[in-house]
Amino acid sequence: MFHWLEKRPFFFAVGVFIAIAFAGLVEIVPNFYKASQPVVGTTPYSTLELAGRHVYIKNSCNACHSQLIRPFKAETDRYGHYSLSGEYAYDRPFLWGSKRTGPDLMRVGNYRTTDWHENHMKDPAGVVPGSIMPKYTWMYTNLADIDTAYAEQITIKNVFAVPYNKPIPMKDGSTSVVKLADTLDGAHASALEEAKLVTADMKDQAIKDMVEAGNIPEIVAIIAYMNSLK
Amino acid sequence: MENRPLEYDYSVAKMFMLSTVVLGIVGMLVGVILAWQLAFPGANLFLGEALGEYTNFSRLRPLHTDAVIFGFTLSGVFATWYYVGQRVLKVSMAESKLLMFLGKLHFWLYLVGVAAVVVSLVLGITTSKEYAEFEWPIDIAIVIVWVIWGLSIFGLIGIRRERSLYISIWYYIATFLGIAMLYLFNNMEVPTYFASGGIGAWYHSVSMYAGTNDALVQWWYGHNAVAFGFTVPIVAMIYYFLPKESGQAVYSYKLSLLSFWGLMFVYLWAGGHHLLFSTVPDWMQTMGSVFSIVLILPSWGSAINMLLTMKGEWQQVASSPLIKFMVLASTFYMFSTLEGPIQAIKSVNALAHFTDWIVGHVHDGVLGWVGFMIMAALFHMAPRVFKREIYSKSMMNSQFWIQTLGVILYFTSMWIAGITQGMMWRAHDEFGNLAYSFIDTVSVLHPYFTIRAVGGTLYLVGFLMFAWNMYKTMTAGRRVEESELQNATPMAA
Amino acid sequence: MDIATFQAYGYFFLTAFMVLVLYGYIWHLYTAKKKYGKDYEEYADIALHDDITDKPVEKISDEEKK
Numbered sequence A: 001m002f003h004w005l006e007k008r009p010f011f012f013a014v015g016v017f018i019a020i021a022f023a024g025l026v027e028i029v030p031n032f033y034k035a036s037q038p039v040v041g042t043t044p045y046s047t048l049e050l051a052g053r054h055v056y057i058k059n060s061c062n063a064c065h066s067q068l069i070r071p072f073k074a075e076t077d078r079y080g081h082y083s084l085s086g087e088y089a090y091d092r093p094f095l096w097g098s099k100r101t102g103p104d105l106m107r108v109g110n111y112r113t114t115d116w117h118e119n120h121m122k123d124p125a126g127v128v129p130g131s132i133m134p135k136y137t138w139m140y141t142n143l144a145d146i147d148t149a150y151a152e153q154i155t156i157k158n159v160f161a162v163p164y165n166k167p168i169p170m171k172d173g174s175t176s177v178v179k180l181a182d183t184l185d186g187a188h189a190s191a192l193e194e195a196k197l198v199t200a201d202m203k204d205q206a207i208k209d210m211v212e213a214g215n216i217p218e219i220v221a222i223i224a225y226m227n228s229l230k
Numbered sequence B: 001m002e003n004r005p006l007e008y009d010y011s012v013a014k015m016f017m018l019s020t021v022v023l024g025i026v027g028m029l030v031g032v033i034l035a036w037q038l039a040f041p042g043a044n045l046f047l048g049e050a051l052g053e054y055t056n057f058s059r060l061r062p063l064h065t066d067a068v069i070f071g072f073t074l075s076g077v078f079a080t081w082y083y084v085g086q087r088v089l090k091v092s093m094a095e096s097k098l099l100m101f102l103g104k105l106h107f108w109l110y111l112v113g114v115a116a117v118v119v120s121l122v123l124g125i126t127t128s129k130e131y132a133e134f135e136w137p138i139d140i141a142i143v144i145v146w147v148i149w150g151l152s153i154f155g156l157i158g159i160r161r162e163r164s165l166y167i168s169i170w171y172y173i174a175t176f177l178g179i180a181m182l183y184l185f186n187n188m189e190v191p192t193y194f195a196s197g198g199i200g201a202w203y204h205s206v207s208m209y210a211g212t213n214d215a216l217v218q219w220w221y222g223h224n225a226v227a228f229g230f231t232v233p234i235v236a237m238i239y240y241f242l243p244k245e246s247g248q249a250v251y252s253y254k255l256s257l258l259s260f261w262g263l264m265f266v267y268l269w270a271g272g273h274h275l276l277f278s279t280v281p282d283w284m285q286t287m288g289s290v291f292s293i294v295l296i297l298p299s300w301g302s303a304i305n306m307l308l309t310m311k312g313e314w315q316q317v318a319s320s321p322l323i324k325f326m327v328l329a330s331t332f333y334m335f336s337t338l339e340g341p342i343q344a345i346k347s348v349n350a351l352a353h354f355t356d357w358i359v360g361h362v363h364d365g366v367l368g369w370v371g372f373m374i375m376a377a378l379f380h381m382a383p384r385v386f387k388r389e390i391y392s393k394s395m396m397n398s399q400f401w402i403q404t405l406g407v408i409l410y411f412t413s414m415w416i417a418g419i420t421q422g423m424m425w426r427a428h429d430e431f432g433n434l435a436y437s438f439i440d441t442v443s444v445l446h447p448y449f450t451i452r453a454v455g456g457t458l459y460l461v462g463f464l465m466f467a468w469n470m471y472k473t474m475t476a477g478r479r480v481e482e483s484e485l486q487n488a489t490p491m492a493a
Numbered sequence C: 001m002d003i004a005t006f007q008a009y010g011y012f013f014l015t016a017f018m019v020l021v022l023y024g025y026i027w028h029l030y031t032a033k034k035k036y037g038k039d040y041e042e043y044a045d046i047a048l049h050d051d052i053t054d055k056p057v058e059k060i061s062d063e064e065k066k
Helices: A002-006 A010-025 A047-058 A073-079 A114-122 A146-162 A182-199 A206-210 A217-228 B011-039 B041-045 B048-057 B057-089 B095-123 B135-157 B167-186 B210-244 B253-276 B282-294 B296-309 B315-319 B321-344 B346-352 B354-387 B395-424 B438-443 B446-476 C003-036 C040-048 C062-066
Strands: A167-169 A175-177 B188-190 B205-207
Touching: A002 A010, A002 C003, A010 A114, A010 B253, A010 C003, A047 A146, A047 A182, A047 B041, A047 B135, A047 B205, A047 B253, A073 B395, A114 A217, A146 A182, A146 B205, A175 C062, A182 A206, A182 A217, A182 B282, A206 A217, A206 B282, B011 B041, B011 B095, B011 B446, B041 B048, B048 B057, B057 B135, B057 B167, B057 B210, B057 B354, B057 C040, B095 B135, B135 B167, B135 B188, B167 B210, B188 B210, B210 B253, B210 B296, B210 B321, B210 B354, B253 B282, B253 B296, B253 B321, B253 C003, B282 B296, B282 B346, B296 B321, B315 B321, B321 B346, B321 B354, B321 B395, B346 B395, B354 B395, B354 B446, B395 B438, B395 B446, C003 C040
Parallel strands: none
Antiparallel strands: A167 A175, B188 B205
């Protein structure tokens, strides 16, 4: 039987495929029946936060920063409660990262402020002496891509039934609703509203002026995203 | 020249040899830049403030990994396939116009794909999933390139003269199938432009999987991209090139078959070791750990088989730089397939994960095993493909020592850096508070980052010597006859 | 039967099956020489005698004539 296989490339290939597909079949496929259930208090991203998440991805922040707190005392002391599977229910793609050249950012919204990020992105070593993080100065001039963020929101709402415009249970027993605009213009308007809440805590007058004029720079979007990481 | 009715046709192999060298230089150069940026952050602006967006560490890092994996390594795999495939099947590509056309199409489409990847990554167009950063239009192009390679493999097998498939062919087939399956599943994504009725960037997509599931699929892919990109096809190479160059038959053909099936069955389970202590189900983490350790067996089966092939012929290691490269490659293979399982043990992983020790592990595998083996394969092929002698043996020797030193500096510094940082992260003072702030654990790494950058630079220097030697061989080497090309590669002093 | 139980059974039986196949293969490899007079080590020659003018270890047309 084996000798027969060795001379027949087609059946041989089938054999190889079974051997390598086997692990995936048993390990991965069954889990997709149990789609990730969000834990109480986990909400989908708003338009501006999602645009900020795109800025995070565009600059491969995940190359140096993880978003996964492991259940060790040293990690919970440093970064907060260890990560739960349900907290990632709306993360497409996941951003756990594989290297901590900089600290974990899973709950950075709990202990860093808008003001801190504003200074830090401009000159990391000026805020944290000895930091080896590069300056991200272009985020202060490039505009955030609200259109694409909105397109992604519509996509995940329609395809994956992400609960926009629906009540979501919060930890204190109340409910909260993440609004998704019906039109692209509406999405821009709500993103701008959110952006103004961020710039209220910022010092850079040029950024404030840009947002007043209806343009949202990348820095505002990424700060909105960072503040949402809790 | 002797009168020969039919010759092997290496025109496609030559093209891929060229892209191996060029993309190798690109990938390693970017790597060296990254290493210096970590040691001296000022280097993030090495082309000035205005281009900072395109030259900073985070933007270049995916370019480095992808240029080395999909540029250098894959080109090397393709180049050797179009060489080894014909020879062990005893059929020439000149015998089929179709296969020749497919081979050339394969090369040119591949180049278009590479160009698209470089441009998109520099612009920051990425899905963020490691080694699968490409957006959907490039994914489609990659699938097409892959299918063409598959046609080319099975086409050549279809017209073969040799009944049985040599062990290397097994490994090439497994590479093809493995990457095809993994790549397809990990890159399932929905293009947002079409799903939203034409809003936003046309190339943007969103992953079909969310959170923990996405992580599971990604590392099932990520780990096995290493398996089927950095292990399986490189084993295919060494099973052909080492016996051929040394004139010694494989120590045990039976052992090679066993290791093959062992590797196929075990490797796919090991992906879970990238997710230890994360939120994926516990049994999968344990499975990843256990299978990673079982994986030592088939890996060492191949490596020992290679070393024993040299039995009784060890003087060749001293006399031939080419054999040196291959013996060191299989030694590094043994070394990193032992190191990997150690890092997959849960308690070790708790310390090593997220640190530079992992980076060190990847690099002793890739620089020591993959890089050395691909360069050795190209050194062996060059005289046969160009019908010229290797230009300089002494240059090969010095390249060998420079690069070996580079690899050693690289992994030793990363070991120390990784373990130091891991220990500092978990250190507590007498009151149970964290002993170090995060920045303390970064500043302490500066000397090791510098040593690593020096090691990487040495390796790049060696690679440039390799490129120069290949170029001179192609243009200025002494012409040789077929009869000089039986086993040991002819080299000029 | 819930999905986890199914997974566990699938894992156990398939692994047992694969292990049997692998050991059967080892058995086959090492007894083939005695049983069928077939020596696997001959295949190593495919790499060593790989010139286009060399004689294949097992020619494809011979078998097809059978």
